[in-house]
Amino acid sequence: MVERRPLGPESDPKLLLQEIARQNKVIHALINRLERNAAGDYRSEFDELQTAVALKSEVRRRTAALETALGDNELMTRQLRESEFKLLSVVNQPLVGISTSEDGKFTFANQKLADIFGYEASELIGRDILILVAEQDRPMVAEHTRQRMSGQVPVADYTFRGLRKDGVEIDIELHGSLHHIGVKPIAVSVMLDVSKRKQAERRAEDLHALLREQSIRDALTGLYNRRYLDVALEEECSRAQRDGDVFSIVMCDIDHFKSVNDKYGHQAGDDVLAIIAAQLGKRCGPADQAFRYGGEEFLIVLPGQTDAMAANWANELRETLREQTIKPGRQAFRITASFGVAAFPHHGLCCTEVIGFADRALYAAKRGGRDQVRIADPVTTIPSPALAPAKWRLEHRPTGVKRGSIR
CATH class of the missing domain: 1.10.287 (Helix Hairpins)
Incomplete structure (x- = not known):
């Protein structure tokens, strides 16, 4: 030089x-x-x-x-x-859009920037920079611009939803800096249209979410599978302990399911499983979770419900199932189911204990004649008052009523 x-x-x-x-x-x-x-x-x-x-x-x-x-x-x-x-x-290279702005208005825009947003370059000069931003992202872009122009964050790197002249929204990646010509601050911005990349990322995220969901769902019934049960129960147990709350587990087993498969075929058995899954979907609330525990067994987690409340819930489901008619061919038949109920912390202070008591209650219902709901006997597992949540103590005040069956 x-x-x-x-x-x-x-x-x-x-x-x-x-x-x-x-x-x-x-x-x-x-x-x-x-x-x-x-x-x-x-x-x-x-x-x-x-x-x-x-x-x-x-x-x-x-x-x-x-x-x-x-x-x-x-x-x-x-x-x-x-x-x-x-x-x-x-x-004037054809790869990225370049602009300068003062006081929130464009003072220069190259042809690539104009092409990205569907304008002529001359149309942008003197216009507010937010005309290129989708409405939902304008507050965010305005704040980024304010921080950059004040020198608080002199270098900008972020993405936003851009708005073309024809109203189509696109994904924009912006890299910017701040310069001073005399005493005037000038914002220089480089913008790239990354819509294709973002679409690919969103498709990958959706696919990942779908694969994850499929990995924890039973293919036949759509309910959560046994693999996810351990994770869900651990989270629920931690929540109940943290919040001093209760939750109940209901185990359900279809009565004489083997004879259904033998007499009407496995398709009829699949129809029975699908009917029970549909009823569980209708009866479970937003916080409840239903699992296909294995074969013809189902397990339902009911947060915030004591064993008595869960037993009433199970009894209503039992009566609904009795009214269902399955007709795989010319001959129709009905089904029944047996239920076992146990609650945290009334029947145990860990998930394994609660499931074990619900399972024993289920087999007690089977031995007692099926098509009934049984609550597990809690005599040996009542926690100390210090460990029992206040909600459980309130629901289980001594009443002199013998527990162990639904009347």
Whole structure:
């Protein structure tokens, strides 16, 4: 880079040319006087001639300075043109949109930015930068812009939902910085249309969520599977302990399910499982969770419900199932189910204990004639008052009523 010299009497081309012309006139006037006054005072004329020679030397010196200044100016002009060409090459490249803005309004936009948003570049100049932002993201972009212009966050890197001129929303990735021209802050932004990448990411996320859901769901019934049961129960047990709350487990087993498969076929058995799953879906609340525990067994977790409340819930389901008619072919039949109920912390302070008591209650219902609900016997597992949640103590005040069956 050539150092630019300050312009002044020594280097300003226009002033130097004027000075050379003036001094040339002086020299010609002196020579003419010598020719006209050849017989006069030679000492005086000689002095004037010396003055003319000195002036001529000065003219030569200044002419050399002028030529140097002109050369320097030409070199600087060429370098400025080269820099301008490089800058325009960067600004007008077809890969990313580039803009500058002052006071929240565009002062420059390259053609790529205009193409991304469906505008002509001239249409954006002087317009509010938020016209390129979808309504739901305008507060966020406005805050990012405020932080950048104040110098609080001089470098910006974020994505937002952009808005094309035709109203179509697109995904935009923005990288920006802050510059000062004099005292004026200028925001420089580089924007990329990343809609295809974001769409691919969203599809991948949806697929991941679907695969995860499929991995914890039973394919036939759509209920949660045994694999997910341990995770869900651990979370529910932690919640109940943290909140001082209760929860109940209901185990359900279809009566004489093997005979259904043997007599009507496995398709009929699948129909029975699907009917029970549909009824569980209808009866379970937002916080309840139903699982296919294995084969013809189901397990339901009922947060916030005591064993008595869960037994009533199970009894209503039992009566609903009795009214269902399955007709896989010409012959129709009905089904019944048996239920076992246990609660935390009444029947145990860990999930394994509660499930164990619910399972024993279920088999007690089977041995007692099926098509009934049994609550597990809690005699040996009643927790100390300090461990029992207040809600459980309130629901289980001594009443003198014998527990263990639904009447």
